[in-house]
Amino acid sequence: MQRFTGTNEALEFLAWQLKAGQLVAIPTETVYGLAADALNEQACREIFAVKGRPLIDPLIVHVGSVAAAHRLAHWSPIAIELANRFWPGPLTLVLPKQEIVPDLVTAGRPTVALRMPRHSLTLRLLSGYGLNLAAPSANPFGYVSPTTLDHVKVSLGDRLAWGLDGGPCEVGVESTIVAVSETGGVGLLRPGGVPTEALEAVVGAPIEDLRESAAEASTEGLVAPGMLARHYSPRTPIALFVAGEQPKVETGEAVVWQQRPREAPAEGVSAFWLSEDGDLATVARALFGMLRQMDSLPSSRVWFELAPEQGLGRAINDRLRRAAAKR
Ligand code: AMP
């Protein structure tokens, strides 16, 4: 993989590679994406091949403006309100799709997932060159998402020609995904960078959690797969414990706290922390890098302290639970 920084020449070159159907690793504020022209079915097929992603798992399409997104989906008033409030940013809207979106991208669904990211380099690629980019996280399917271009290089560097370096990701966990029905109902498909509380303040009502019904329906190929229980998975076994409790650590294991612990770890136990003071934005930013780091340790098991179940803590805990799910 050849790395580019965000000069005008590099962006122009990468935009033409994308238009020619090539894949490029791109920075976003959530995680690094493996991008292809969303309207080029052959290029999108290559995304699935490189990631080893099953074709039943639909891709998120990244757009450079709300106007560009209108060509790809049918918009209800509440969807427009959500985009106006949270775009560019870590909110993905699942909306009824327009004809031009390839079925491969939506895994045959009548809906398409759309997001306008807020990383300045990727925004310049999208809006400066009129691109719509299908981009799942740039990691082999099921492994931990990348939050630096180095992470991308380690796991996909041999299979990918081009990468755009935009520095470490500002948010560090993926977007919040909501489905907006034609009648204006808003349901949660994945907790992420925009807290549910912030969405509820705009919608003016509690947001229904669709995760369980989506998971059930997916076995029949109806609603959303990708909400797979096991995901974000390092090779070292992960165990979880509730915030404020003591984990049952044994010698040779490691503990990862939400914030710097006051006491030294027991003999033979390694201790790490995701933030100094428990700030959830800091924890989210550090989380995937920590999961990767734990894979390079000799520890036989790593205990992660869960975050409080509020705000960004919901997305953090969702990723931790999936990282810990049984093989
Ligand atoms: P990511 O793996 O971060 O690229 O996120 C993609 C996820 O978005 C998929 O695994 C699905 O769960 C969800 N998604 C994408 N498109 C749709 C859709 N049309 N309907 C429901 N969920 C979708």
Ligand code: MG
């Ligand atoms: Mg992913």
